[in-house]
Amino acid sequence: MDDTLRQRLDSTFDSLRIVEKGTNNTSIAVGRNAVMSVLSFLKQSGYDHLHAISCVDWIDKGALELVWVLSRYMRPGEQYDPKHAENLLLRTMIPRDPARMVSSIPLFEVAEPYEREIHELFGVDFEGHPRLIPLFLERSYDTPPFRKDFDTRQYVEDFFESIPSIVEDGGEGE
Amino acid sequence: MDRNQLIKWLEAPAKMGHKYSLHAVYFCTGCGIIEVPPSITARWDAERFGVLPTASPRQANLFLITGYVSVKTLKAIIRTYEQMPEPKYTVGFGSCPINGGMYWDSYNTIKHLDKYIPIDGWIAGCMPRPEAIFVAVTHLWTLIDKDMADGYKRYRKYYSQYRANQEKVLLGLEWPPLFPIEAG
């Protein structure tokens, strides 16, 4: 992440924290409602490839953290060179119970399946998402399975054990 | 082909036929399938036992489920099992179909497969080796001999229970029940 970008980021956005951990591992923490503007700014400055959106469940802080993984392959004015790939993480915290977030599909079409996955597994509701239908799971669960407060063993206990095994001898002989 | 083999052939050709010609539908799910190719090629050669991979379930009588069964895969397994012609045997391959294996506490995997479709034989082990398949096959021979491999009969007899379990897990199937379910 070159310095010119850092200064421009600081100047345009106020509540912004940039953390550098080693080479090529910078992350930007930003407020919930500034995400879209930062995303579009980053997109204009070359970070146009959204790898993935992932979600972390900070149950003790009572918040869900959404992480956009972006990367850039050519500095403005330079030729495309895969060796110059620079990755960037954009983090934001959203409350757990009214877990609601603006969908980033207008900026990145590719975000559609990621947002559906997060909606299905973390229960985050993305406004403006065209098709928030289940992606992997056959069944629906009251607390989304990937949340920490979802006790999977308990669920298995209640649901799978509850299914009776086949009563063999009940019927008459063959 | 000694004498008593011949007598067995004459007395119960169907059973002997089934023993020595087990055409298998390999249901490639989970990590078990990687064990199947070596078992049918030069090193282990399943064909010696008459075990041959077939293209469609209609042509098969052995159903090998080779790995963990997620909820979505169960729908395909039930569909394939129901499309196989009648005297059919299923073998659960590896510990996952038996009791969920290492995914025992996962919300998305089926723990006891025999609650949904009848299983005739199990091969324990978290990825049993190809020889284990042949042990299973020979074991299946003895079961067929003693008429104990009657999974398909149990399925027909207790179909209502099986169907109930299936519908409970899969919230409604897209095809009608295989056998008519009596009231209740």
Place this chain on the structure above:
Amino acid sequence: MRIVWLFLSPLIALVAGVLLLGLSRKIMARIHWRYGPPLLQPVIDIIRLFSQRSASHGILFDLGIVVSLAGSLIITLFLPFGNIAPLSGSGGMLVILYMMLIGPLGIALSGGESGNPNASIGISRNLMLAIGYEVPLLMVLLAVMTRYGTISIVEIVRVQQASTWSIASWPLVVSGLAYLLVMPAMLGFRPFEVVQAPQEISSGPMVEYGGSYLALVSIQHALSLYITISLFVNLMLGGSGNIVIFLFKMLVVFVLFLFVNAVFPRFRIEQAVRYLWRWPTLIGLIGLVLVALVGR
């Protein structure tokens, strides 16, 4: 005496066909360095299939299989087998050519009835492959028929018995070569195994065949194997006087094409038809022209 042969020759054909099938699986296994199933594995398969209850898609689904097997059985009556040819009098080569058509057509009708797209794709591939190999095959057959000036196959065999095999006689060696190039396609062996490609269209027309249907179809497959090879032996290799030599010749031919089958990958249907309409047809055409020039 002829009545006995009337019932015996289909049985012999059946046994020979099934043995050939079993042998082919054994030899393929040996080529793969595998031990391979017992020789009578096809018989075991058929017994097991007959004991299975299967799903039917309608009357035509059953009738088609029955017609195709009946058709193949009848051809064995027309083909001379060693010196026995029970019905060869009533029709000759033309009847054989048309009856060879009933087998695939019967399966095509019942496969179509099964309502499965894999079956329909398999059938359309089968018919395309058929018109592919029919072009050179017809040239070869016409060359043979015009060369010997008759359409009765018994006559052709008798002339070959007297003189040399037709594959060795001058103008027909070219046609023989074309016939050799076309045989894998007729047998449905590996370079041209587009019809029952298990990996691509899950065994083509046979996708919906269950127990007894699959049994009848495998019997029909064995019979068509027998018919194709015995036709080749009769026309090209002079179909010998007694049965043993006849069977031996069939075995040699069969093993030759089995080796080809064991090592070749599979054509795409378009490549197969383009190949069949290029080299075998060219050679067949040259053969036909030579026969026409050399004169009767």
Place this chain on the structure above:
Amino acid sequence: MVSPVLLIAVPLGLAFAMPLIALISRRLPRFVPLVACAFNLIVAIRLIPTVLSAPVIQRIGGFSPPFCINLFAGPVGVMFAGLIALAGLVIAIYALSYIRTGPTVRYHMLYMLLLVGATGVVLTGDVFNLFVFFEVLCISSYALVAYFGDRNGLEAAAKYLIQGAVGSALLLMGIGLLYGLFGTLNMADIASRIGSVSDISVFVPLALIVSGLGVEAAIFPLNAWLPDAHSSAPSSISAILSGIAIEVGLYAVVRMIFTVFGATSIFMFLLFLGVLTVLMGELCAFAQTNIKRMLAYSSIGQIGLIVFAFAMASTISLAGGLFQLLTHTLSKALLFLAAGYMIHRSGSMEISSLNGMGRRMPLTSLAFSFGAFSIVGLPPFIGFPSKFLIVRSALEKQQTLFTLLLGFVLLGTLVEGAYFFRVVQAIYFKKSGDEPASRSLAPALPLISMLILAVLIIFVGIYPQPVADALSTAASDLLDRAAYIGSVLR
């Protein structure tokens, strides 16, 4: 036996009496042409049996033949007169209800004059008399073409007038030269003296007369007036024009060449001219979208066919030519009449506007298709025997040139078949987009006239024998000059 001069005198008298009759009552003059034509038809039919044996020579003015104007009522002449009377009668019936607006009295008078001119040209035996009647015919047809008085009607009439005038001037010069050479105007007299003069001095008048008459007879280079005249004239007039006027012009050309000049060497030129006319007519018609222009061009094609038949100068070919002339008169009249009412109903002359006419005017479209099928020459209709005779006469020549030219002519009929069938299909099988297909028959009178023509077409088509015999005697009469001269100068 009634004298042929009545054929001319009565209609002439009635024509001039027309204004007086108009004074008596406005609606009466419409029936005068009807009466005249009927009378003519009866007289002609009465005359035919006598004339078939020997031609009737009628002296006018009491002098002996070379000096007086004589009428030559041969089989050809009388048959033509009958045909003119028949066509005139039918079209007069049609015109009763078709011509309502504008100066109807003048229309009927001119119509009568046209018929008189035509009958006169056909019957006269005197060259100058031929010119006089020819002028009467042409002038009345110029006037009638401009009857509607709309823009292209007037323009077409003007063009027709200019060309006709040039033609008549040439004709007059030719006759003057003839008179200068032989000092007589009687056809038979000229015919007998024609051999005594050097070739070139005979050829010039022949060229002048042929091209003069050719303008009216619509032979290829001279027929530029026909498409405009026929398409912008009222339908009844274009019917009478292409039915009668052209045929009479053609008769005059043939009479001049065969009997008066006896110039047998010009036939080869006429042959090529005929074939050229056929091809020109048919090809132009093929590219037409206006129904009346198409029918006009098809008339050119048919005329070319008739010229082709006449130019072969054998009795069968002349009989075929006359038969084809009869076919053309009847079927082309029927086509124009039917087309007239279809245009009247659909409002525009475009073929596309005729779509679905089969439902709206079933009888008229049936008549139209009868006419179309008979012009193309399909069996049960009148066109087939005439085409058969022409083909037979061409092939009887046993020369490859004639077979080749016949091939071209048949190609012409093929093209003709193409565009006529296209129209028939448009009428029957195309749906007319706009208003619902309310069945409204044409008024009774035109239907009657169309019905008469249709019945004639089918009857002669099925049983052509009597007509064919009569025409062959007429053809032989046209051919032998000696008999003509002998009977007149005896």
Place this chain on the structure above:
Amino acid sequence: MMVELLLIVAFGGSLLTYVLGKLSSRLRNGFALLNALALVIMIGMLYGQEFERSLPFGFLGIQFSIRMNMLSWFFAATILGIGLLAVLYSFRYMKGKERLDYYYFTLLFINASMLGTVVAGDLLSFFIFWEMMSWSTYLLISLRGGGKAIFAGIKYIIMSLVGSLAMLVAIVSLYTAFGTVDIGELAVHMQSASLGLALLVVILFSITFVIINALWPFHTWLPDAHAEAVSPFSAILSAVLVRKGLYGLFLLMYVILGFSFLDRLAVGAISFSNVLAWIGAITIVFAAFRALLQNDSKRILAWSTVGQGGYMVLGVSVATSMGMAGGTFHILNHCIYIALLFFVAGAIEHRTGGIRDLDSLGGLIKKMPVAFVGGLVGIFGLIGLPLTNGFVSKWLIYKSLILEGRPFLAFAAFLGTWGTILYGYKFIHNIFLGQLPDELRDVKRVPFTMAVPIMVLVVLVFLFGVLPGIPLSVVNQVGTYMGFEPLDLNVWGIPSESGTLNVVNLLAAIAVAGFLVWLLFKTLGRSTRVDQSDNYAAGAAIPRGRYGFTREFYAPLYRIVSPYVKDFPDALFLWIADRTKALGGMTRKIYSGYVGSYVMYIVLFLAALVFVQLTWSPW
């Protein structure tokens, strides 16, 4: 006296049907059926009679005459048989459509005029009936209206006009040469005819007959005409009307000229029969591969008619007694199973509301079993499977070709058969087999009056296949009439020495084998009926209504074959058509509308006349 009555009843019947139609449709239908039935009975009574009688009235000095012999009886029987079935079929098929009186009148009028051509004793009446047949067919082809039907109609009438003009010139040149048009007398005169005249007559006549018989270069009108005509009429069109061309060829080659005369016409290898044979061969192969590319049920059948025409010409041109018998018998067989196939296609179109596109049909075997049986038997006959009538006639043709030592022609014929198998199966598969689409779920069965003709023809296909002796005896008599020694045959087949055909062994073998296999299947196999949705789809439930493979059924073959089977005769004729239109447009420029140029033309004409006379004085 009977033949005149036949003609009167035929023509009178058609006119009366029209008149009755005005009164009530039931009366008209009843009368049409009665008329057709009466005609069939009358032709039955005329079997075996052989006479030639001149009629009282003539035409321009030429006497008409009537001629009845085995050849004309054979064709007349096919015309009236198929005519009866077509009339019966069209009661239900045409119900509810408009212009029914017109339809029935033209249908019976065409049948009558075809009858006339066959019964005509002299060439002029033959020509008159021929012309009436062609323009009434034109009127019936474009019955349905709409752009394509009109295009098909115009195309047909122009090509048949070319044919009939050529025939007119030929007939008249014969008349001028010998003074008579009577077929009997001509046959005598022709032996002494000059070579040039004979060549001209042969070429002109064969142009007409090749056009009507839709052989290769002049076939282009047939596919359009069939696809656009109503089904009962396209059945008549392809079964019988197209075969008038063959009747003409028989008349020309055997009755008038006699085959010995034709060989004299040959120059080196190019003899008349050779050229005809090669045209037939090209037609077979070209039509077979063109039919593969079609996607409309009627167009496939139309192209198969073109192809089968090639077989008949092939059989006839070999001109041995066996080839002749094969060709003639194939005419009868083809007329049976192609009419059957068109009735089936019509029934499908009638029941599914006019769907003819093969991609949107399927699975109709469940809903229309009668149509399926008809279609299957028709396709079997078309292919020529043993036990069907097509097999016997194709067997005769192939045998004569091979024994005559003409392998390349035999190769073309065999290739044609394989092409037939491919498009025949496509016809059956796309319509009857496979998944039944949702919108066709409530299709009703084939109505009774349409099922009767289908069933009659199915019985005929098998009857003539199993007992070929019956039809072959009639074909033998036709052969003897044309100067060929009859085949020695018994009821079951041809016991000749060089390779016999014995259908009874075939029948017995197939019956026994079939029964045995059925027994094996019934005892050993136990199967349960399963609905079409219970199908293998790699574990998934099948998508409703979209689970089938019909589109571009032979796609790889299309890619290989399509560059070679472009229909260039069709393109050629269309190019000629619009060239003449352009030429017409150009010539119209002469009438430029400017009167000055008109007058200039007159003066120029005069000047040219005089100038030519002065310089060369030719006149």
